[in-house]
Amino acid sequence: MTVQLVSGLGINPQFAATDKVLGRSTAGAGAGEEIACTAAGRNIIAGTVPFMGKNKLINGNQQVWQRGTTFVPTTAGMYCSDRFLITPAGASLTEAGQEATAALVPPNLLSLYSLRLRGNASVTTVDIAQRIEAKNAAPLRQNCTFSFWLYSSGQAAAFKPKVLINTANVADVFTAVTNKLSQDQDDNTVGAWKKYTVTFDATAYANAEKGIEVVIRIPDGNLHDTDHYVYLSQLQLEAGAAATEFENKLYGETLRDCEFYCYKLGGRNAVELIGVGKTYSTTEAQLYAAIPQMRSQPVATFVGAAAGLSANNATNTYYAATSAGAAAYGPNGFVVYFTYATGAIFTAGHATQMYFNAATTYILLEAEL
Numbered sequence: 001m002t003v004q005l006v007s008g009l010g011i012n013p014q015f016a017a018t019d020k021v022l023g024r025s026t027a028g029a030g031a032g033e034e035i036a037c038t039a040a041g042r043n044i045i046a047g048t049v050p051f052m053g054k055n056k057l058i059n060g061n062q063q064v065w066q067r068g069t070t071f072v073p074t075t076a077g078m079y080c081s082d083r084f085l086i087t088p089a090g091a092s093l094t095e096a097g098q099e100a101t102a103a104l105v106p107p108n109l110l111s112l113y114s115l116r117l118r119g120n121a122s123v124t125t126v127d128i129a130q131r132i133e134a135k136n137a138a139p140l141r142q143n144c145t146f147s148f149w150l151y152s153s154g155q156a157a158a159f160k161p162k163v164l165i166n167t168a169n170v171a172d173v174f175t176a177v178t179n180k181l182s183q184d185q186d187d188n189t190v191g192a193w194k195k196y197t198v199t200f201d202a203t204a205y206a207n208a209e210k211g212i213e214v215v216i217r218i219p220d221g222n223l224h225d226t227d228h229y230v231y232l233s234q235l236q237l238e239a240g241a242a243a244t245e246f247e248n249k250l251y252g253e254t255l256r257d258c259e260f261y262c263y264k265l266g267g268r269n270a271v272e273l274i275g276v277g278k279t280y281s282t283t284e285a286q287l288y289a290a291i292p293q294m295r296s297q298p299v300a301t302f303v304g305a306a307a308g309l310s311a312n313n314a315t316n317t318y319y320a321a322t323s324a325g326a327a328a329y330g331p332n333g334f335v336v337y338f339t340y341a342t343g344a345i346f347t348a349g350h351a352t353q354m355y356f357n358a359a360t361t362y363i364l365l366e367a368e369l
Contacts, residue, residue, distance in 0.1 A: 055247040056140060057130050057214065058083045058257045060148075060235035061111040062098060066264040067364065069098040079368060081115055082258035085129045091122035094226050106149040106193050106233050110246050114151070114233035119223030126218040127164075128232060131211060131369040133295065134171045138209040140239065145199045146214060147243040148235040150188055154228040158187035159219055163198045168211035174369055177213055180205045195234075197243040211369065260295050261369070267303070267362030274336060274354045277311070282344035285311050285352045287336045288329070291365065298365035300326040300334050308361025311338045311352045319345050326363045334365060 064082040071080045073096050077087035080096045099105065099116040106114070117126060132140070150161060162184050166177035185196050202208050214237055218230055234246040249257075266272045277287025306324040313319070322341040328334045336354060346352065356362065 052247075054236075054238045054244065055249075056132060056136060056237045057235050058261075059254055060233075061246065061248060061254075062113040062115045062233050063111070063251055064255050064258045065098050066258065066262055071096045079262070079366075082262055083130050083368075084115065085127075085131070085368075086117070087127045087129070088120075088123050088223070089126070090124035090224075091120055093123060093126065093223065094118040094120040099231055104151060104231050106151075106195075108234075108246075110248050111233045114149075114231040117218070117223060117230045117232075119154075119225050119228035119230075121224065121226070123223050124220040126223050126230070127215050128218075129213055129215040130235070131168075131174050131213045132237075133369055134168070134209060134211050137167075137212040140212060140237070141202050141205065141208050142239055143199065143201050143203075143241045144237060145197060145240055145243045146235075146237045147195060147197045147246075148216060149193055149195050149233050150216075151193045151231040152188055152190050152222065152229060154225065155190050155222050158190055159222045160184040160187055161196065162217040162219060163196075164213075164215040164217060165200060165202070165205075166213040166215065167205055167207040168213070169207060171210040172369055174211065174213055178207060180208075195243075199241050199243075256292070259292060261367055263291055263294060263298065263365040265289070265291070265363045265365070266356040267359060270357070270359050272356045274356065277336070277338075277352050277354055279311075279313075279346035279348055279350045279352050281348050282346050283340045283342070285338040285346060285354070287338075287352075287354045288333060289336070290333050292332065294331045294365065295367040295369075297331050298328045298334075298367040300328040301364045301366070302326045302336075302361075303364055304358065304361030306339075308356055308358035309336070309338060309354065310357045311346075311354045313346050313352065314350050317345075320357065328365055331367065334363070336363065 059082045062081050066082055071078055072092055073086040073088055074092045075088055077085050080086050086096050095118040097116045099114045104114055105111050164179060165181035166179050168174050169176045181200050188194050236246050275287055275289050277285055279285045302325050306322055307320040309321040309324045310318045319340055321338045323339040325337045326334055
């Protein structure tokens with residue numbers, strides 16, 4: 001049976017045999033027909049019709065990197081590409097970064113980027129994880145399929161990546177988890193891309209409604225040298241017993257999904273306006289800014305030199321800060337602090353305009369799990 005047309009775009013691939021869809025069961029033009037969802041029909045529909053929002057992992061194609069594009073992940077763990085926590089054991093990696101070389105991105109043309117991991121002496125295993133909060137994890141208590149693409153280079157022999165599925169013991173707290181699945185995959189092919197698929201039944205996973213952690217573990221002996229590389233892209237977790245084509249969301253949609261957990265203000269252009277604040281003394285000013293709702297009250301970090309923050313006075317003269325900071329207030333607002341060391345540059349109680357004057361200065365607000 002060939003389905004030529006299916007009504008609707010947001011179709012869940014979980015079909016019952018008694019369900020019907022509108023389409024054509026034979027090739028060629030003609031009136032629409034009601035087609036029973038036999039096993040063959042369900043497979044065709046699931047593989048050809050985009051199911052909007054099916055991927056429960058955010059930024060699986062590695063296109064959003066708000067914190068930067070090159071990192072040195074330590075054994076404490078570090079978020080690199082948005083939503084992905086990289087944790088090496090034994091020693092820090094030489095590098096984790098965004099890769100755009102065509103040969104180092106999956107060959108199906110659905111991604112522009114991959115996550116690049118470069119090994120280092122004494123590194124043993126390396127975990128690549130995404131944590132799914134309780135509100136999003138609860139609907140996954142069913143058959144699920146995790147898929148991803150992997151490429152490696154520099155290793156003397158193939159290796160078996162491991163997939164782990166963990167559940168949080170306390171809702172949205174992943175400092176203590178319970179492992180529910182630990183499964184070695186088939187050998188990879190060194191120097192070539194390979195797609196992996198893991199199907200598991202989360203129906204009976206205790207505490208799945210409190211949060212799920214999906215982990216790819218690169219086994220010991222495969223990133224213990226600076227000439228060893230691993231690349232990952234198109235990570236997808238979806239409901240159902242079969243992997244479907246990777247859901248490639250618009251960049252803006254993925255960015256907004258990421259900003260629920262990490263929000264970056266500044267750092268994109270040499271000059272970026274923050275907003276209007278108030279002077280509190282002749283040398284101090286503050287600015288309160290509203291941001292889109294985040295998962296929880298974030299931790300605010302002022303990144304870069306204080307001199308990268310400027311504010312103006314009543315004569316519209318701009319001064320660079322000698323010290324600066326930021327603090328979050330609730331899940332949708334934060335304060336920027338501006339201090340000038342000496343001299344009466346402000347009049348207390350006046351309005352002031354603040355902006356970043358360097359692309360290396362920005363404020364990072366993080367509400368990760």
